[in-house]
Each structure stands twice: as structure tokens, then as C-alpha cells.
Amino acid sequence: MNYISKSEKKISNEFLKKGYLIFDINKLRNLKKIKNYISGYIKKKIHKDATIEQLHKYISPSNLNELRMQLYSKMNSKTDFLKNYYELGKEYLDIICGNELAMQRKVNFSIQLSNDDSSILPLHSDVWSGCSPFEVVLWVPMVNCSKSNSMYILSKNDNDEFYSKIKHFNDVNKLEKKVLKKAKFLKIDYGQGLIFQHQMMHGNIVNKEKNTRISFNCRFKSVFSP
DSSP states (O other), rough: OOOOHHHHHHHHHHHHSEEEEEOOSOOOOHHHHHHHHHHHHHHHTOOOTSSSSSGGGGGHHHHHHHHHHHHHHHHHHHHHHHHHHHHHHHHHHHHHHOSSSEOOOOOEEEEEEETEEETTOOOOOOGGTTTTOOOOOEEEEESSSSSGSSSSOOOOOHHHHHHHGGGSSSSHHHHHHHHHTTOEEEOOOTEEEEEEEETTEEOOOOOSSSSEEEEEEEEEEETTTO
């Protein structure tokens, strides 16, 4: 018989109640390794004085996708990257999903420049595009995130309410306007991670803050779930 500690039960209950969990990353060595590689690549390819936070001062939106795809390819080709990324949230993924997991083959990568309207990921739920509702997403930023340079998500109750009315919306833009009135922009600092149920409606808007946001996300699920 498996024993569930009080702390594990608290984490599980919080995740079930809210649909997401923000946690402090214990494997900071892994996180620093990832960030240092990105920072070094940006300095080498873009400008020696460029930083992640101020990347928008050194690159235009028209050239952003080339950098994004280069970094995506470089990071996912590194033999230890998937393992290092998984370990950032392992102890919490084990509690939420179990310790026999299937992991997405490649980790997704996002860059949201300050005042760039070309990198918006509008309102969506991953299950709308065919992903399993039993998957969760591990989302990790490389900078402090809050307000418009973070992601927004609905509360569990509001999410359930909008799903019950979704058939009345024939335009996702109209749905998004309604959702944004109730959505919460999550405050997640560098050194923290987010695990969330991706059937929860979420997205981002134009980054109006003074810092560029770079983040990673990857899906996980129990191998025993549908």
C-alpha cells in the first residue's frame, strides 16, 4: 500500500481545486544550465550585450521566428535537455500524474518580445486540437512573469461555466473577450514552475511590460491514462 504524505495530499488537492499549481523549482542547477545556454546563444548570435530580458532592444519581430526555431532545434538536440527539463517538475508531476509518465518528444519554446503583437497565443485549450484531457503541461519561464508578459488562465469554476455555454459562441474572439474579463494573469518568478490542466482555457496577450519573456512548455501524462 502506498503512503501519501500530508504535503503530497495538499499539493494534489490544490491542483484539483484550481486546475494548476505554481511551485518552487528545487533543481535550480538544471534551470541555470538551460538559461545560461540560451543567454550565451543570444549573445553569440544577436549581440554581445543582449540579455533575455532586454532581447526586444536587439531584435525585430520580423527576425524573431528564425531565432526561435534555431533555439528550439538546438535545445531539443541536446542529449540531456529532456531529462534536465523533466527534473524541474518531477517531484510534482509524480504526485499529480504518477511516476510512470509519457513525455512529449520535444519541449516547446516561446519568445514574447515587449510590445510585439506577432507572438500572441490567443485563447485556446489544448484538447480543442486533439490532445488528451489527461495530459498536464509543465511551463517554465526564464524570467520573472506577471501581468501581460505572463500567461492567463481561467479559474476552475469559471472554466466549467464557460464550457457549459461554449455552444452559444460561434466566434472564438467573442469568447476570448468574455474570458479575459474573468481570467487571471499568473505571477511566476524565475525559479518557479507551473503545472496546469491544459483543458483549462488559457492564452496570452500583447506583452506591455518592459521585459521580454522566454518560456518552455511540455506535456506529460500517465502511461496508464487514455
